[in-house]
Structure formats: structure tokens, C-alpha cells
Amino acid sequence: MNHNQRARSLSRRLFLGGGAVTIGLPFLESLVPRVAFAASPAAATRLLYMWIPNGIWMDSFRPDLVGPNYTMPPVLSALEPLRKDFSVVTGLDNKPAVPDQAGDHAAGTSGFITCTHALKSDSKINLGISADQLAVNGMIKNGIKTRIPSLQLGIDGGGTAGGCDSGYSCAYSRNVSWADATTPLPKITDPLQAFNKIFEGYDANASVADIAKRQAYDQSVLDSVVGDIGSLTAKLGKTDQAKLDQYLTGVRALELELTTSAPMNSCAKGTAPGAKVVDYPSHVKSMLDLMVLAYQCDATRVITFMLGNAGSNQTYPFLTAQGSPIIRAHHEISHHGGNATSIAQLIAINTWTFEQVAYLMTKMKGISDGASGENMLTNSTIFVSSDVSDGNRHNHDDMPILLGGHGGGVLNPGQHVRYGSAVSAPSWKTRPVSSDVPVANLLLTTLKTVGVTGVQFGDGTAALTEV
Amino acid sequence: MTRAIKGTARAELFGALLGISALVGCTAAVEGASTTTGTPPGSSTTSTPTATGGAAAGTATGSGGAGNSAVANANATDPGRVTMHRLNLAEYDNTMRDLLGTTTSPSGDFHFPADDRGADFDNASDVLTVSPLHVSSYNAATTSLIAAALASTSQRSAVVACDLAAQGATCARTALEAFVPRAWRRDVASTEIDKLMTVVSLATSKGDSVEAGFKLALRVVLLSPNFIFRPELDPPASIAPHALSEYELASRLSYFVWSSMPDAQLFAAAKAGTLHEPSQLAAQVTRMLADPKAKALVDNFAGQWLFTRLLDDAQPDATLFPAFDSSLRSAFKTESQMLFREVAFNGLPADQLLTATFTFVNDRLAKFYGLPTTGSSDFRRVDLSGSTQRRGILTEGGLLTINAHGDRTSPVKRGKFVLNELLCQDVPPPPPSVNTMITADATGAQTLRQVLSVHVNSPVCSSCHSLMDPIGFGMENYDAIGTYRTMEGKLPVDATGTLPATGEHFNGLVELTQLIAKNPAFPACMASKVYSYALGRSMVKPAENPNHMDTAVLSSIASKFSGSGLKFQDLVAGVVSSPTFLTRRGEGG
Structure with a gap:
């Protein structure tokens, strides 16, 4: 579909609220809590792909038994009350994420949900479309449109100097969502910006006439910009045309945000997060709350969330291991080399991370959605994994995966599903037994939960049906 | 070669050791290497000694590409193209x-x-x-x-x-x-x-x-x-090199030197069609470097080249280093910026970045360096000719802090900085499976240098660390926030060493900086950094495109820079008058 077709296919319904909320308004005014959007309850399956840096200490993640009766592994202990709402999946391989020589974090992060092999270069990028964007494209094809097609959230923007990972462009270390081979989709890391994005276009004070006029103005401005893009494109070579096409895609997305609105489920705008990020745990919690809000308001149905960037050097002074606060950097700790202190610290960090997943899932479970008995969690699919399996070995097989939610009834949560070797708890040093079952197949399953099937993706062959 | 390594890497990875192929770029050939974690030995692959003797010969490898050992093709005709x-x-x-x-x-x-x-x-x-x-x-x-x-x-x-x-x-x-x-x-x-x-x-x-x-x-x-x-436009369906338009050139110039749009004078020259004239171009460069907006080169070029920007995020352990506070952080940053600006914009030879017998301090920084204070919070130029502790950027507290861990120094980071940023010599990261968690000896029985000798004893480590560590050891007289010290705990600091590539001896950082400053790889490296920054693209290596002019052009720029007293202004002028800056080509069909 070319951009003109896409533009014509966009519906231009009136807002319940207004156009661009910040236009002509004092900045702070947009933060005043307001009443709910009009209710339009309808069950909708949502997708979340959540990325964790530096791998997982697998000995404390991989359950002892296959099936429903496993003992909850230590780092997942906070998830015990939600046992029937997720599955642990082990033994899947993400072979395309194996880098050319060094660079496992960059290649593993960029390959996270693209299952595509990154071009190793610090000055050129070439990867492939990610699962979340395939979902968006498929959902649009199926007539499911939200005002924000997908939301990319994260914690770290990125450093301002120095290399990122072993000769791989920083784009690979910072982005898991990719619209196509050369278009990474950067993430919002500021909670207030995310809040404003979710509620952009909502202005309870605007009259219908005001809204119509503002939309006409926005439309006219963007039409002119699109006209400029067209004139310039005609004069450019193919590489520059591709870059300008990225820009056009962005302008079209803005047009969708400013001039259309999807039906809103019942949701309260609530209070805007503080303008200043206080500390890491509060930052993470803010972002998790905003995800639930975005789903609840049906501003979007597809989110990716990065708990850092590749090779994250986050410190965890608020956690203790062996009686001491964890002041060393995560990446450094993850190269544990079998050291007991490092492993204890990794377990503490991993445990805290899955506590956040538990917080999110609990919150989603508490929000009823659609038919009676359903809730946001039953109608969601949450894929949680990392760039590597063991942070020390940097292996891309036996990936640590938690698959949360019921996927609108498509998934079979409440079990440990293991692929390949039956070895349930090998030592981290043990040579892994490759299952040859790609992570991409599980990602095809996640696409199935939002009704997207029959797509080509990474090294995927067919959706997994056991999970 | 690349294809073979890739295959090896995959096989090795699933075999739990990626050690060998990751060594390409360092010196040692490793046979049956074993890691400190006790994983099984890898296959007996020999790495390519691409960096061997790089510093000695005044050549360097890697992305910077200065003095690339490949012979420059003097007949190359492709000026390349910069993506929009x-x-x-x-x-x-x-x-x-x-x-x-x-x-x-x-x-x-x-x-x-x-x-x-x-x-x-x-x-x-x-x-x-x-x-x-x-x-x-x-x-x-x-x-x-x-x-x-x-x-x-x-x-x-x-x-x-x-x-x-x-x-x-x-x-x-x-x-x-x-x-x-x-x-x-x-x-x-x-x-x-x-x-x-x-x-x-x-x-x-x-x-x-x-x-x-x-x-x-x-x-x-x-x-x-x-x-x-x-946008820079090409004639349709052509790959022939052509001059940039006057306005395109004005933007290249202004975004290089000012990180901003052209001013009225550049627009006027472009409108008059005179900007391509060599004398006009040279006059504009002189004028632009004298403009306060040229501070963009300090913030954006030097800020990234010399990692100054990273000071904003540096987090030394507050318990171990109570002296590090926001005013010291800010003073470090200002010193680094002022020293670069003084050398670059006042016509000093660029090797004075490493050897300057002066720096800029306010009272906060003077106290930190043990220099006289004046009761002023303003920055002032101070003479260091009598100092045995401070000389040039490598002795700046800021640079030493950035290239350290939060709780201790990092001879590895410091050595790597010198190799990567000053000599353009790439050093690959450690292979996975190696236990890189080396903590200082908590009992104080060993210096960090002694602890790090583990690198020398492991073939898989020593291949690269034998290049980085000796340089970093020469900087051990400065703790993790750059405070000068002669003792590490109760043990004396040993900051002596020998540069692996040249065999030259040094004792301490001031001597070491002299050796780095006179290494011909330094000006060549600096030229390649400026070149990449000016064009907004990485250098195209002959292996990628033998007809590309980059290698010859850069070699010419670097030798003019070296031959003209290492003046930054000459380097900038050399870059903007080069055919790769003034011309480009289309993509054809």
C-alpha cells in the first residue's frame, strides 16, 4: 500500500475531544485531570513486548518440571498468585540474533522481536520489521485502528558519546521496534511525554466547532508538508527517497493522531506523572501505569517496552544481595563468570524485574474488559524476554521467555513449555542443546492472538500451538 | 575471510566459546585458548594481526581509518555521496x-x-x-x-x-x-x-x-x-561527480563548523556564486572559526571525540569520592572545553592537546589539582610548566573520571581510550564466556595493576590487553576521579611501562603523553575524526570501494596537517577544500 492509498484509507471521524491538545493552550493546562472519555466497551486483544537487558540467571528462572505442576522458580516468585495467567517458555532459539563476531547485546536486542540478523556496521543499519509492527500492519488490514498504531516506551534514551556495542550502530542497542529494515522506532522515555501522547487530542473544553476548525488547520498544514515531501522526493536518488519515505510515514502517523480518533473504552485521564523522573524504580512504575492507561483508553493496542538499553549499566542500590546494596553496574554483574556474589546480585535484579511484571499483570487483571469475567489480562498477550539467555555466555538459544496473559483465549497459560532437550536445569556452563525451534514461531503465536496470521516473519516457520 | 569467521562464530557460540574469532584486531595468535571460567578450549584458529605494530608504524586500523595500511589509490575518482x-x-x-x-x-x-x-x-x-x-x-x-x-x-x-x-x-x-x-x-x-x-x-x-x-x-x-x-541534489540518472550547489556548500560549511544554518554572509556568498572559489572558501573558514558559534565544534566534535559529554552521566561512588560534586563535574567539563578551544582556535599545534604546559582552572579545580587559588570562581589560564602531575587532556580530572569505574580506576578503559580515540586503533571487546568481573583486592595486599596481571597470564585476554593495559598502567597515578596519588592504599603506585608497539619506556603519565603526542598516528587519527565529522559519514575503505577517493584525500589532508604545524584551522581548511567535501555523485538510474 502506498502512502496515498494509506491516506485515503484513514477515516477522519470527529474527535470525542479535540485536535492537538497543546496548540494554543498553556502547557500546564493539558495536565489538569479531567473526566473520562466516553465509554465504548469492547473486548480487544492487546500486545506487549517487554525487553529486559543482559539476560537472566537461568538456573533460577527455568522451572523444574514441564507442564502445570512446576515449582515456581525463585526469580518468578512474585508471579505465584498469577500462576494460571502466564506460561514459562524455555528452549527456544533466536539464531538470527547471533552477531558477526562480538556484539551479542546489540544483535540480540535488535533481533529480540525481529528475529533478523543485523548488518554489522557502525554507520549503516539494516535489519527487518519487528513483530509488533507486523501486528500493527495486520490489524490495520483487518480494520482495527487505534489513534496511536503502536507505542514504544523505554527507560534510557541513550548515551551522548562513545560506542554502543562492538562496532554495531547504536540504533541496534536502543530499539526493539523496527518499521522496516532501516527504520528503528525510538521510544518515549519520559513519562509525561508518554502521558501527553496518550491523551493528545483530548480537550474537554473545546466546542465541536473549535475541534472541526483545528482539524481543518492540522489537515491543511500536514497536506502542505506532504506536498513538499512529494516535490522533494521527485528530485532525489533512491537512498534519500527511502529516508524521506520514513518521514512521510511519520507525517501520516501524526495526521492520524491529530485528525481521527478511535472509539475509546471507558478510561479516566487521571493525574499526569511528575515532570521529573525521580529514580529508576519510580520511572519503571510510571511507565507500567501508563501502559495500562494507554490500553484502557484504547489509545493503542500494541506496545513495546525496554527496561534499559543493550548492555545496560543500570545500578540497583535499592536492592541487596548477600547483605550489601548492589552498586555495581548490571552489565558488569551479568558477566558473572560463576562468581557467587555476582550470581546473587543477578538473582536479586531478576527477581525485582519479574516483580514489576507481576505488578503490571496484577493491575491488568484488576481491570474488567469486555464480557463478564474477562479482564485486560485475559485479553492481552505479554511477551517478556531478553537479548541473550545467560549474560555470561551470551547464548541466543534456550532463551528466557515469559508469556503472560490469555491472548483473548488463544493461549494456554499456566504451564512450563519446554522445547528441545528435556534437561530441565543444566548448569550454566553446560553446552546447550539447541531445540532448533525459533523464537520467531512463538512470536507468530503472539500475532495470532490479535488475529494476524499468514505473515512471513524472521526465521519463523509456523506458530506454536502448545503455548 | 568474513564469511568463514561468521561460520566459525556460530559454531563456536553454540559450543560455548566465542573467544577466537572475537580476537581479530589484536595481536596474539591463540592456540587452544582457555578462558578463566574453565570453559573448553576453542579451535586452533589464528587471528589476523591487523593492529600489530600499528602505533609503531604510525598506522592505525579500524573505523577511523587514518593511515590505513591499504595503499591509497591516487587515481580514485569517486567522491562518494552523503545520505540526505x-x-x-x-x-x-x-x-x-x-x-x-x-x-x-x-x-x-x-x-x-x-x-x-x-x-x-x-x-x-x-x-x-x-x-x-x-x-x-x-x-x-x-x-x-x-x-x-x-x-x-x-x-x-x-x-x-x-x-x-x-x-x-x-x-x-x-x-x-x-x-x-x-x-x-x-x-x-x-x-x-x-x-x-x-x-x-x-x-x-x-x-x-x-x-x-x-x-x-x-x-x-x-x-x-x-x-x-x-537535501543535496544530483543530476538525474547520473553517477558522474559534480560540484555541490553554492547553497548546499554553504550548509555543509555551516553545519560542520557551527552545527547550524548559514548566516547572512554565507547566504550572500552563495547567492553571488563565489563560495566555491578557494580564496573565498578559505576566508569563510577563518571567519567562521573566529565566530562564537564555532563553539559547536567544542561541544559536538570534541565533546564526542574526547568523551567530554559523558561527564554529565559520570557517577563516581559518593562514599569513596566525596570530593566529586556538581561543581567539580562542571569544572572538569569547562576545563576540557577551554583547553580544546585554546589549542584548536588559537593556532597552537594540536599535539599540545596532550602536552600543553597550561590549563584552565577556577578555584574549585585549582584546589583539586593542588594549584594556588585566587579567591575567584572564574576560570583562568594557569602555567603547568613546573608540574609533574598535570599536562594535557589525558591528565584532566574529567577525562580520567570518564575512563574509570565508579569505585576504582580502569587501566583498561583508559588504555582503550588512547588507542581508539587518539591513535584510531580498534580493540575488540572481550569475548563472551570470559569472566570480566575483576574486583580490586579488598585486603589491599595487591595493587590493581597486580590484580590485572591475570590478563597477561591468559592468552585469550593478553592478545588485546597487552595493548591496552600498559598504557592504562601509566595512568595509575590518578584515582577514579583523577586525584593525583603515589600510593594505592598502602602500596606504591607503579606507573612505569613500555609501549608494546614501539618498545619505548616511560615513567608516569606526563612521560607517556609525550610518547603518544609524537606518534604520527595521533595527527592522522585526529584528521580522520575531523573528516568523518565534517562529512557526516564514516570513511569508505578501499576494500569497500577501491575507486573511492576517501583514502587518498584523507592521506593528503593528514600529511598537510602534519606538515603545517598541526594547526586545527589548517585541518578544517584542508577538509573543506577537499574534493569529497566540495563534490558528490548521484546513484545513477
């Missing part, structure tokens, strides 16, 4: 400053996505991608900046000189005719103004003021790809 450049964060902010008089940082205030870096710098056009988040951030920023500019008496006159309320559409048109060529950095056709006027009249047709319509038109101008990007 998107304004990066700093450039967007500076351009708005010079266009609208904006004094804020829109990229920060509106949370533009972080720029990716390629070839060391965040102005590498190939990785300056755009996304929906960029566009929505631009939209939010644009709307706000336009409103602020028109509401401010001082800013407004730069955008609209006539009376919109009284003169209506006539004034709007006049204002756009003056503003749009500046915003789009080129001549603008009257049909382009016509289109913008239709946006103005949409507002008036709906009962709003001309002012409201004019704001909408400005929004179009600043969201237009003509503003956000720097």
Missing part, C-alpha cells in the same frame, strides 16, 4: 536559535528521541533516521516555538518585519519571502510561497486573523522536509 542529512538534536536547537532567536533547547524540552551515532558521531547521516516520534516531537516543538517567537518583541522582528494586522496578506507574503529562504537554506520559488499563502488564507476564510494563518504557514515551513533535512 536530518538535523540532529544539537543542529535543530542551534538552527532554531539562529532562525527564530529561540533561547531554549527544543530538542530537550520536547524530548526528541536520542540521535544514534555512527562513525563516532551523532551527525552520521546514514543513522540519522526519522520516525513517527520524531515528527510528533517536531510538531509539538514547532507550534510552541512559533507562538513564542511571535509573542516576543525581539524575536518577532526577525520573522516578520511588517504589520500583519494592518497590512494583512501583503505583509504575510513579504515576511514569508524573507523567512522561507533562510529556513530552507536556498532560494525559494514564488510558487512555493503561493502554496504557503493558501494556508494563510484558509485561516482568514474561517474568520481567523492573518496572524493565525501566518502561524500555520510557519508550521508548514518548519515541518517541511526542506527544513528538517539538508
Whole structure:
């Protein structure tokens, strides 16, 4: 579909609220809590792909038994009350994420949900479309449109100097969502910006006439910009045309945000997060709350969330291991080399991370959605994994995966599903037994939960049906 | 070769050891290497000693490519092409400053996505991608900046000189005719103004003021790809090298030196068609470097080359280093910027970056360095000719802090910085499976240098660490925030060593910096960093394209730089007068 077709296919319904909320308004005014959007309850399956840096200490993640009766592994202990709402999946391989020589974090992060092999270069990028964007494209094809097609959230923007990972462009270390081979989709890391994005276009004070006029103005401005893009494109070579096409895609997305609105489920705008990020745990919690809000308001149905960037050097002074606060950097700790202190610290960090997943899932479970008995969690699919399996070995097989939610009834949560070797708890040093079952197949399953099937993706062959 | 290694890497990875193939770039051939973690030995592959003797011979390898050992093709004819450049964060902010008089940082205030870096710098056009988040951030920023500019008496006159309320559409048109060529950095056709006027009249047709319509038109101008990007056009279906247009050249110059749009004089020279003339070009470079806006080279070129920007994020352990506070952080940054500026903009030889017998301190920093204080918080130039502790950037507290861990020094990081940034010699990261967690001896029975001798005893480590560690050991007289010390705990610091590539001996950092400064790889490396930054792309190696002019051009620039007393201005002038800066080619069909 070319951009003109896409533009014509966009519906231009009136807002319940207004156009661009910040236009002509004092900045702070947009933060005043307001009443709910009009209710339009309808069950909708949502997708979340959540990325964790530096791998997982697998000995404390991989359950002892296959099936429903496993003992909850230590780092997942906070998830015990939600046992029937997720599955642990082990033994899947993400072979395309194996880098050319060094660079496992960059290649593993960029390959996270693209299952595509990154071009190793610090000055050129070439990867492939990610699962979340395939979902968006498929959902649009199926007539499911939200005002924000997908939301990319994260914690770290990125450093301002120095290399990122072993000769791989920083784009690979910072982005898991990719619209196509050369278009990474950067993430919002500021909670207030995310809040404003979710509620952009909502202005309870605007009259219908005001809204119509503002939309006409926005439309006219963007039409002119699109006209400029067209004139310039005609004069450019193919590489520059591709870059300008990225820009056009962005302008079209803005047009969708400013001039259309999807039906809103019942949701309260609530209070805007503080303008200043206080500390890491509060930052993470803010972002998790905003995800639930975005789903609840049906501003979007597809989110990716990065708990850092590749090779994250986050410190965890608020956690203790062996009686001491964890002041060393995560990446450094993850190269544990079998050291007991490092492993204890990794377990503490991993445990805290899955506590956040538990917080999110609990919150989603508490929000009823659609038919009676359903809730946001039953109608969601949450894929949680990392760039590597063991942070020390940097292996891309036996990936640590938690698959949360019921996927609108498509998934079979409440079990440990293991692929390949039956070895349930090998030592981290043990040579892994490759299952040859790609992570991409599980990602095809996640696409199935939002009704997207029959797509080509990474090294995927067919959706997994056991999970 | 690459293909074979890739296959090996895959096989090795699933065999739990990636050690061997990751060693390409360092010296040692490793047979049956075993790691400190006790994983099984890898296959007996021999690594390629690409970096061996690099520093000795004055050559270097890697992305910087200075003095690439491949023979430059003097007959190369391909000037290459730079992918259409998107304004990066700093450039967007500076351009708005010079266009609208904006004094804020829109990229920060509106949370533009972080720029990716390629070839060391965040102005590498190939990785300056755009996304929906960029566009929505631009939209939010644009709307706000336009409103602020028109509401401010001082800013407004730069955008609209006539009376919109009284003169209506006539004034709007006049204002756009003056503003749009500046915003789009080129001549603008009257049909382009016509289109913008239709946006103005949409507002008036709906009962709003001309002012409201004019704001909408400005929004179009600043969201237009003509503003956000720097297009450079090629003749259709041709791959023949051709000169940039005058306006394209003006933008290349201004974004290189100022990280911003051309000023009135550059526009005037472009309009007159004289900018390509060598004398005009040289005069412009001299003028531009003398302009305060050239501080952009300090912030954006040196800030990334010398890692100064990383000071903002440095987090030394507050318990171990109570002296490190926000005023010291800020003083470190200022010192680094002032020293670079003094050497680069005052015609000093560039090796004085490493050997300067002066620096700039305020009282806070003077106290930290053990220099006399004057009771002033202002920065002043101080003489270091009698100092045995401080000389040049490598002894700056800031640089030493950035290249350390939070709780201890890192001879590895410091050595790697010298190799990568000053000598353009790549060092690959440690292979996975190696236990890189080396903690200082808590009992104090061993110095860090002694602890790190584990690197020498392991073949898989020593291949690269034998290059980095000796340099870093020479810097051990400075703790993790750069405080001078002769003792590490109760043990004396040993800062003696021998440069592995040349066999030259040194005792301490001041001697070491002299050796680095006289290494011909240093000016060649600096030239290659400036070259990449100026063009906004990485150097094309002969192996990628034997007909590409980069290697020969850079070699010529570097030798002129070395031959002319290492003056930064000459380096800049050499880059902007090179055929790869002045010309480009199309992609053909």
C-alpha cells in the first residue's frame, strides 16, 4: 500500500475531544485531570513486548518440571498468585540474533522481536520489521485502528558519546521496534511525554466547532508538508527517497493522531506523572501505569517496552544481595563468570524485574474488559524476554521467555513449555542443546492472538500451538 | 575471510566459546585458548594481526581509518555521496536559535528521541533516521516555538518585519519571502510561497486573523522536509561527480563548523556564486572559526571525540569520592572545553592537546589539582610548566573520571581510550564466556595493576590487553576521579611501562603523553575524526570501494596537517577544500 492509498484509507471521524491538545493552550493546562472519555466497551486483544537487558540467571528462572505442576522458580516468585495467567517458555532459539563476531547485546536486542540478523556496521543499519509492527500492519488490514498504531516506551534514551556495542550502530542497542529494515522506532522515555501522547487530542473544553476548525488547520498544514515531501522526493536518488519515505510515514502517523480518533473504552485521564523522573524504580512504575492507561483508553493496542538499553549499566542500590546494596553496574554483574556474589546480585535484579511484571499483570487483571469475567489480562498477550539467555555466555538459544496473559483465549497459560532437550536445569556452563525451534514461531503465536496470521516473519516457520 | 569467521562464530557460540574469532584486531595468535571460567578450549584458529605494530608504524586500523595500511589509490575518482542529512538534536536547537532567536533547547524540552551515532558521531547521516516520534516531537516543538517567537518583541522582528494586522496578506507574503529562504537554506520559488499563502488564507476564510494563518504557514515551513533535512541534489540518472550547489556548500560549511544554518554572509556568498572559489572558501573558514558559534565544534566534535559529554552521566561512588560534586563535574567539563578551544582556535599545534604546559582552572579545580587559588570562581589560564602531575587532556580530572569505574580506576578503559580515540586503533571487546568481573583486592595486599596481571597470564585476554593495559598502567597515578596519588592504599603506585608497539619506556603519565603526542598516528587519527565529522559519514575503505577517493584525500589532508604545524584551522581548511567535501555523485538510474 502506498502512502496515498494509506491516506485515503484513514477515516477522519470527529474527535470525542479535540485536535492537538497543546496548540494554543498553556502547557500546564493539558495536565489538569479531567473526566473520562466516553465509554465504548469492547473486548480487544492487546500486545506487549517487554525487553529486559543482559539476560537472566537461568538456573533460577527455568522451572523444574514441564507442564502445570512446576515449582515456581525463585526469580518468578512474585508471579505465584498469577500462576494460571502466564506460561514459562524455555528452549527456544533466536539464531538470527547471533552477531558477526562480538556484539551479542546489540544483535540480540535488535533481533529480540525481529528475529533478523543485523548488518554489522557502525554507520549503516539494516535489519527487518519487528513483530509488533507486523501486528500493527495486520490489524490495520483487518480494520482495527487505534489513534496511536503502536507505542514504544523505554527507560534510557541513550548515551551522548562513545560506542554502543562492538562496532554495531547504536540504533541496534536502543530499539526493539523496527518499521522496516532501516527504520528503528525510538521510544518515549519520559513519562509525561508518554502521558501527553496518550491523551493528545483530548480537550474537554473545546466546542465541536473549535475541534472541526483545528482539524481543518492540522489537515491543511500536514497536506502542505506532504506536498513538499512529494516535490522533494521527485528530485532525489533512491537512498534519500527511502529516508524521506520514513518521514512521510511519520507525517501520516501524526495526521492520524491529530485528525481521527478511535472509539475509546471507558478510561479516566487521571493525574499526569511528575515532570521529573525521580529514580529508576519510580520511572519503571510510571511507565507500567501508563501502559495500562494507554490500553484502557484504547489509545493503542500494541506496545513495546525496554527496561534499559543493550548492555545496560543500570545500578540497583535499592536492592541487596548477600547483605550489601548492589552498586555495581548490571552489565558488569551479568558477566558473572560463576562468581557467587555476582550470581546473587543477578538473582536479586531478576527477581525485582519479574516483580514489576507481576505488578503490571496484577493491575491488568484488576481491570474488567469486555464480557463478564474477562479482564485486560485475559485479553492481552505479554511477551517478556531478553537479548541473550545467560549474560555470561551470551547464548541466543534456550532463551528466557515469559508469556503472560490469555491472548483473548488463544493461549494456554499456566504451564512450563519446554522445547528441545528435556534437561530441565543444566548448569550454566553446560553446552546447550539447541531445540532448533525459533523464537520467531512463538512470536507468530503472539500475532495470532490479535488475529494476524499468514505473515512471513524472521526465521519463523509456523506458530506454536502448545503455548 | 568474513564469511568463514561468521561460520566459525556460530559454531563456536553454540559450543560455548566465542573467544577466537572475537580476537581479530589484536595481536596474539591463540592456540587452544582457555578462558578463566574453565570453559573448553576453542579451535586452533589464528587471528589476523591487523593492529600489530600499528602505533609503531604510525598506522592505525579500524573505523577511523587514518593511515590505513591499504595503499591509497591516487587515481580514485569517486567522491562518494552523503545520505540526505536530518538535523540532529544539537543542529535543530542551534538552527532554531539562529532562525527564530529561540533561547531554549527544543530538542530537550520536547524530548526528541536520542540521535544514534555512527562513525563516532551523532551527525552520521546514514543513522540519522526519522520516525513517527520524531515528527510528533517536531510538531509539538514547532507550534510552541512559533507562538513564542511571535509573542516576543525581539524575536518577532526577525520573522516578520511588517504589520500583519494592518497590512494583512501583503505583509504575510513579504515576511514569508524573507523567512522561507533562510529556513530552507536556498532560494525559494514564488510558487512555493503561493502554496504557503493558501494556508494563510484558509485561516482568514474561517474568520481567523492573518496572524493565525501566518502561524500555520510557519508550521508548514518548519515541518517541511526542506527544513528538517539538508537535501543535496544530483543530476538525474547520473553517477558522474559534480560540484555541490553554492547553497548546499554553504550548509555543509555551516553545519560542520557551527552545527547550524548559514548566516547572512554565507547566504550572500552563495547567492553571488563565489563560495566555491578557494580564496573565498578559505576566508569563510577563518571567519567562521573566529565566530562564537564555532563553539559547536567544542561541544559536538570534541565533546564526542574526547568523551567530554559523558561527564554529565559520570557517577563516581559518593562514599569513596566525596570530593566529586556538581561543581567539580562542571569544572572538569569547562576545563576540557577551554583547553580544546585554546589549542584548536588559537593556532597552537594540536599535539599540545596532550602536552600543553597550561590549563584552565577556577578555584574549585585549582584546589583539586593542588594549584594556588585566587579567591575567584572564574576560570583562568594557569602555567603547568613546573608540574609533574598535570599536562594535557589525558591528565584532566574529567577525562580520567570518564575512563574509570565508579569505585576504582580502569587501566583498561583508559588504555582503550588512547588507542581508539587518539591513535584510531580498534580493540575488540572481550569475548563472551570470559569472566570480566575483576574486583580490586579488598585486603589491599595487591595493587590493581597486580590484580590485572591475570590478563597477561591468559592468552585469550593478553592478545588485546597487552595493548591496552600498559598504557592504562601509566595512568595509575590518578584515582577514579583523577586525584593525583603515589600510593594505592598502602602500596606504591607503579606507573612505569613500555609501549608494546614501539618498545619505548616511560615513567608516569606526563612521560607517556609525550610518547603518544609524537606518534604520527595521533595527527592522522585526529584528521580522520575531523573528516568523518565534517562529512557526516564514516570513511569508505578501499576494500569497500577501491575507486573511492576517501583514502587518498584523507592521506593528503593528514600529511598537510602534519606538515603545517598541526594547526586545527589548517585541518578544517584542508577538509573543506577537499574534493569529497566540495563534490558528490548521484546513484545513477
